[in-house]
Amino acid sequence: MNWMLIFFCLQETKLQEGQIEMDLPGYHQYWNYAEKKGYSGTAIFTKHEPLAVTYGMNHEAHDNEGRLITLEYEDYYVITCYTPNSQNELKRLDYRMEWEDTFLAYLNSLKANKSVIFCGDLNVAHQNIDLKNWKTNQKNAGFTPQEREKFTVLLDNGYIDTFRYFYPEVTGMYSWWSYRFNARKNNSGWRIDYFVVSDDLKEKLEDAKIWTGITGSDHCPVELDISL
Numbered sequence: 374m375n376w377m378l379i380f381f382c383l384q385e386t387k388l389q390e391g392q393i394e395m396d397l398p399g400y401h402q403y404w405n406y407a408e409k410k411g412y413s414g415t416a417i418f419t420k421h422e423p424l425a426v427t428y429g430m431n432h433e434a435h436d437n438e439g440r441l442i443t444l445e446y447e448d449y450y451v452i453t454c455y456t457p458n459s460q461n462e463l464k465r466l467d468y469r470m471e472w473e474d475t476f477l478a479y480l481n482s483l484k485a486n487k488s489v490i491f492c493g494d495l496n497v498a499h500q501n502i503d504l505k506n507w508k509t510n511q512k513n514a515g516f517t518p519q520e521r522e523k524f525t526v527l528l529d530n531g532y533i534d535t536f537r538y539f540y541p542e543v544t545g546m547y548s549w550w551s552y553r554f555n556a557r558k559n560n561s562g563w564r565i566d567y568f569v570v571s572d573d574l575k576e577k578l579e580d581a582k583i584w585t586g587i588t589g590s591d592h593c594p595v596e597l598d599i600s601l
Contacts, residue, residue: 379420384455384494386414386439405429407439414439415453415493421446430479435472443483449574449601450483452491459496459514466519469496473523481530489532489571490599494549494592496565499524499534502544503564515565527569535568535581535597546583549592557591568597577601 390406400418405428407413423444429436440455454476459466483489497520498504510516528534540546547562556562568581579598587593 380444380451381418382451382453382492383416384414384440384453386416387411388414403442403444405439405442408437412438413455415442415455417442417444417451417453419444419451423451430475432475432479435475441476449488449490452480452489452493454491454493454495456494456496459517459520461514463512463514463517466514466517470519470523473520473527477523477527477530480527480532484531484571488574490568490574490597491570492566492568492595492597494565495524495567497521497524498563498565500537502542504547505545505561505563515563531572532569533572533575533578535570535578536564536583536595538575538578539581546585548583548585548595552591557588566592566595568595570597570599574599 386404388404388406389410390404395402397418399420401420401422403417403426405415423446425445427443427445429441438457440457442453444451457465457469457472459469480489480491496515498507498516499521501507504510504516507516511518545560547560547564548566550557550560550562554561564583570578577599579600581598582596584594584596
């Protein structure tokens with residue numbers, strides 16, 4: 374039995390190649406850097422060397438911001454993802470919609486071969502219970518009808534939001550809080566960080582957690598326990 378906690382995934386690393394050296398004996402490190410300095414970026418650390426590593430989606434319009442790393446293993450893929458934010462006044466919403474379509478097509482192409490596990494900051498609160506103040510945020514980035522619908526479409530394509538699989542009605546569990554207005558102290562947060570799996574893995578799921586007590590960032594870690 375292998376536990377997926379052996380994979381540690383990061384998003385929004387904001388690093389360029391050569392800016393960091395981490396000595397982690399026993400771990401393989403994979404970094405994807407944005408072309409723009411101090412922006413975006415992802416990383417995965419694992420004790421298990423993959424069969425292959427892919428950076429991006431082989432799609433020029435989406436692969437210059439370091440948002441995706443895919444590790445391939447014998448029976449499954451592990452992916453870290455940092456979905457583009459639609460930004461203030463939704464000025465990047467159209468691009469976000471293009472990303473969502475391309476990403477889903479990419480996931481489905483993988484799922485046709487073997488199981489898929491992906492995690493990351495997906496920059497969407499899917500349901501009303503996934504953020505504190507849903508009524509006042511319906512026109513804001515991360516909770517627009519368009520973004521929420523894209524996540525619904527993804528799930529309808531045969532994927533599972535693992536936290537909601539285990540805890541479909543739990544409220545007050547968030548993974549991101551603004552630095553403003555004492556949001557974390559007041560738990561005025563959003564659940565925008567996910568572990569999602571292809572539905573063929575349903576019977577192998579053990580638990581999904583949100584570690585709200587871990588500080589040091591405006592996000593907190595999320596965890597998936599799965600036996601493979």
